Amino acid sequence: VLYCSDGCRDSAWNLYHRVLCQGASVADPNHPTEKLKDAWRNMxxxxxxxxxxxxxxxxxxxxxxxKxxxxxxxxAEFCKSTVNEEEHxxxxxxxxxxxxxLEILRSxxxxxxxxxxxxxxxxxxxxxxxxxxxxxxxxxxGTSSLSVWVHNCDALELSDEERQTLDAFIDQLYVDIEKESGTFLNCEGSGLYTFQSACNHSCQPNAEVTFPHNNFTLQMVAVQDIKAGEEICISYLDECDRERSRYSRQKALRENYLFNCNCSLCQSQIDDPDVTSEEEEEEEEEDEEQMQEDS
Structure with a gap:
């Protein structure tokens, strides 16, 4: 395991790494941790x-x-239900x-x-x-250099034409890279944060999760004015998924977080047709082709 500093390495050793290390080299395919990781990668x-x-x-x-x-x-403070009994x-x-x-992993x-x-x-x-x-x-x-660069691009003062050109470039860059990396493009790890996990979801959140120091330190930042006593909500969906139809958002939230969203946006779109993400993507591709033909 590579660590950023001796202090980081010593901290990990004192907290958990003595158990994970087990004295053997992880280069050994029969090392228990390596066998576990290899099985998960294949699944x-x-x-x-x-x-x-x-x-x-x-x-x-x-x-x-x-202790x-x-x-x-x-x-125990984290939600760990496997089934939402109320909504099945x-x-x-x-x-x-x-x-x-799962049984292989458990073993x-x-x-x-x-x-x-x-x-x-x-x-x-x-x-x-x-x-x-x-x-x-x-x-x-999310501390990848690409995500930091994209975030910094958002702060640039550009003309409408320059902004459209840059956005199109970034969109295509993500498409090309994600063909290789999948949805973990901007993810350099995974962690549990008690305060963040206690926040409810909204498809129109008033706060967002950020990693401003390019490490595992998480900050929640308001994206709009929040009144005293108002609930702080974040989005469990990424920005692209939030742009999807109500039907697609609800499907993702049911599958991954076991609830149906009743936020103000979902309520305002309750009569919208049930359009899947695939249909939306096809419509977007058709619109792009039409724009190219018109130009």
Whole structure:
């Protein structure tokens, strides 16, 4: 593992890394952690390891800590339901097609990190619950140089024509790069943040999550005036998904976060036709082709 400094390395070693390291080289394909990461990469597209390693770090934190109950209490603050009992919405990772894969992952996690203090996480139901905790609360740590550059471009003072040209270039750049990197383009890891995870969603949020220091330090910043006593809401969807139809937004939120959104925007669009993202993309492509023909 590469660390940014000796202090960062020592901090990780004292918190959780002694458990993850297990004394062997991770270059060894039979290393328990490497076997786990390799299995997850083969199951998940686009390939990444931050999600499964976040689970491993949670277990390692408890195993290595002298204050196990305190850490478990902190993890208990996060939502970890696998099914919304009221609306009967099953988490998409827990459908029948994922059961065999989850069992493989559970077996590998047990082999590498089993500990009686968190034995509830190693049962089939407990592991599904742990997976749901990561799926519904995990925050991508967006500190890539590309995301910083795009954010800085937003602040440039440009003419309308220059802005359109730059936006078109950025859009195409994302399309080209995402063919290789998938949706993890601007994500350099995954973390759990208790304050951020306590915020409800709105498709018209009054605050947003930022990483201003290009590290894992998260800040929530108001994007509009917030009155005293007004609820602070963020968007669980990225900017592109928020531009989709109400139907597509609701579908994504049900699958990933187990609820139907009733924010003011969704209420105002309640009578809109059920248009899927695929149909929207086809319409956008047709509009672009028409614009090119007109020009």
């Amino acid at each position: 998940h597209y686009p390939p990444e390891t931050s999600s499964i390693m976040l689970i491993a770090r949670m277990i390692a934190l408890v195993k290595q800590s002298d 196990k109950d305190q850490i478990l209490s902190k993890f 919405i099953a988490h998409k990772l827990l459908g029948k097609e994922f059961q065999e894969q 590998l996690v047990c082999e590498a990190f089993y500990d009686e203090h968190v034995q509830q996480w190693f049962t089939p139901e407990g592991f599904r619950s742990l997976f749901a905790l990561i799926g519904t609360n995990g925050q991508g740590v």
